[in-house]
Amino acid sequence: MAAMTWRPARCWCPSLLQVFRFQVAQVHLGRPTMRASQQDFENAMNQVKLLKKDPGNQVKLKLYALYKQATDGPCNMPKPGVFDLVNKAKWEAWNALGSLPKETARQNYVDLVSSLSPSSEASSQGKHEADEKVQGSKDIVVTSEDGITKIVLNRPTKKNAITFQMYQDIILALKNASTDSSAITAFTGTGDYYCSGNDLTNFTSASGGKEEAASRGAVVLREFVNSFIDFPKPLVAVVNGPAVGISVTLLGLFDAVYASDKATFHTPFSHLGQSPEACSSYTFPKIMGSAKATEMLLFGKKLTAREAWAQGLVTEVFPESTFENEVWTRLKAYAKLPPNSMRISKELIRKNEKEKLHAINAEECTTLQARWLSEECINALMNFMSRKAKL
Numbered sequence: 001m002a003a004m005t006w007r008p009a010r011c012w013c014p015s016l017l018q019v020f021r022f023q024v025a026q027v028h029l030g031r032p033t034m035r036a037s038q039q040d041f042e043n044a045m046n047q048v049k050l051l052k053k054d055p056g057n058q059v060k061l062k063l064y065a066l067y068k069q070a071t072d073g074p075c076n077m078p079k080p081g082v083f084d085l086v087n088k089a090k091w092e093a094w095n096a097l098g099s100l101p102k103e104t105a106r107q108n109y110v111d112l113v114s115s116l117s118p119s120s121e122a123s124s125q126g127k128h129e130a131d132e133k134v135q136g137s138k139d140i141v142v143t144s145e146d147g148i149t150k151i152v153l154n155r156p157t158k159k160n161a162i163t164f165q166m167y168q169d170i171i172l173a174l175k176n177a178s179t180d181s182s183a184i185t186a187f188t189g190t191g192d193y194y195c196s197g198n199d200l201t202n203f204t205s206a207s208g209g210k211e212e213a214a215s216r217g218a219v220v221l222r223e224f225v226n227s228f229i230d231f232p233k234p235l236v237a238v239v240n241g242p243a244v245g246i247s248v249t250l251l252g253l254f255d256a257v258y259a260s261d262k263a264t265f266h267t268p269f270s271h272l273g274q275s276p277e278a279c280s281s282y283t284f285p286k287i288m289g290s291a292k293a294t295e296m297l298l299f300g301k302k303l304t305a306r307e308a309w310a311q312g313l314v315t316e317v318f319p320e321s322t323f324e325n326e327v328w329t330r331l332k333a334y335a336k337l338p339p340n341s342m343r344i345s346k347e348l349i350r351k352n353e354k355e356k357l358h359a360i361n362a363e364e365c366t367t368l369q370a371r372w373l374s375e376e377c378i379n380a381l382m383n384f385m386s387r388k389a390k391l
């Protein structure tokens with residue numbers, strides 16, 4: 001009988017589904033046929049292999065944990081080392097099930113797989129395709145009317161977390177907006193969040209080793225932030241909800257920040273084992289003083305919209321009920337102003353800092369590249385990924 005083996009991850013972030021499928025295939029072949037519910041269980045295992053869409057890391061961790069609990073009972077393996085990231089996340093997911101009976105784990109596994117089954121997948125896929133047809137949407141939607149180019153973070157199911165592709169999409173959107181016919185460019189988010197910052201799975205789902213992922217991240221981040229430093233037109237953030245991480249630090253490079261009173265501003269860099277980016281190590285002390293900047297960037301203090309306004313990060317706060325209407329009405333009026341005059345005035349305000357900002361951006365990216373490889377950061381990312389498996 002093929003034993004269920006505990007395989008060291010070949011690289012720090014193989015796709016959990018690939019590892020999971022390989023291990024299930026190994027065990028499945030060797031298992032003798034058992035009771036009918038075991039047959040449902042094995043059918044469910046086959047269904048997992050037929051999934052067209054990656055169900056996401058949280059679901060894969062849950063599937064793995066339930067599979068192990070159903071076949072081997074409570075977690076009986078030694079906890080993997082801190083750098084054995086994938087197996088550590090899997091161990092934690094399995095261990096979190098405690099003494100859940102095998103039969104219950106088996107039933108939960110079958111139930112979870114059936115919720116991912118091709119039929120339910122097809123309906124959600126169909127819905128997603130239907131959405132794409134209606135909105136023509138990607139994760140970044142760009143529209144241009146009334147003299148305003150609007151760049152919308154459109155990934156509400158993930159709180160508008162920014163993927164590597166979205167960074168590239170935004171760089172291109174800013175490049176196009178810098179020369180289009182609009183007078184002003186505005187950023188905003190779809191759904192209840194403005195943006196929950198960098199997608200924390202960017203590094204765990206990237207192909208290649210962790211060094212390669214960190215190096216790529218630093219290159220992308222530097223180009224991304226430079227596109228904000230160099231943007232020639234008035235750049236306005238319309239913060240419709242909570243903002244986290246890079247979506248907050250970037251605000252120091254915007255020309256105006258209008259926030260709903262339900263918005264919050266959070267930069268949990270120390271919690272994540274990371275460090276400030278988007279020139280915030282310079283712009284935040286300049287805007288709010290070093291003590292307030294320290295509370296945000298080092299201690300991760302989350303600010304309400306009014307606190308962010310009081311500290312100079314937010315230009316004006318609006319009641320949620322009138323926020324969209326008031327802000328877009330105002331921006332449409334501003335967009336009627338002579339565009340060349342606005343562009344030239346922005347250049348006068350920003351030109352003395354551009355070179356300095358580029359240098360600060362470069363230094364922050366180098367620092368972050370090292371942080372992303374640190375034990376503190378790796379642990380924090382794995383904790384985030386496996387946090388729901390513990391529920």
Ligand SMILES: CCCC/C=C/CC(=O)SCCNC(=O)CCNC(=O)[C@H](O)C(C)(C)COP(=O)(O)OP(=O)(O)OC[C@H]1O[C@@H](n2cnc3c(N)ncnc32)[C@H](O)[C@@H]1OP(=O)(O)O
Pocket residue numbers: 056058157158159161162196197198199200201202217218220221244245246247268269272274277388
């Ligand atoms: C290469 C350039 C790098 C630039 C570096 C920038 C630094 C940063 O931006 S650091 C800041 C990173 N962001 C975070 O730490 C926020 C992480 N998310 C959360 O803490 C919570 O999700 C949040 C408080 C935002 C919302 O909590 P809830 O209201 O409880 O919602 P959920 O947690 O259930 O979220 C719904 C759904 O979205 C996924 N999600 C949310 N944020 C992120 C994220 N930043 N990265 C990846 N995925 C995110 C979350 O996992 C949920 O997904 P499902 O479980 O699949 O539903």
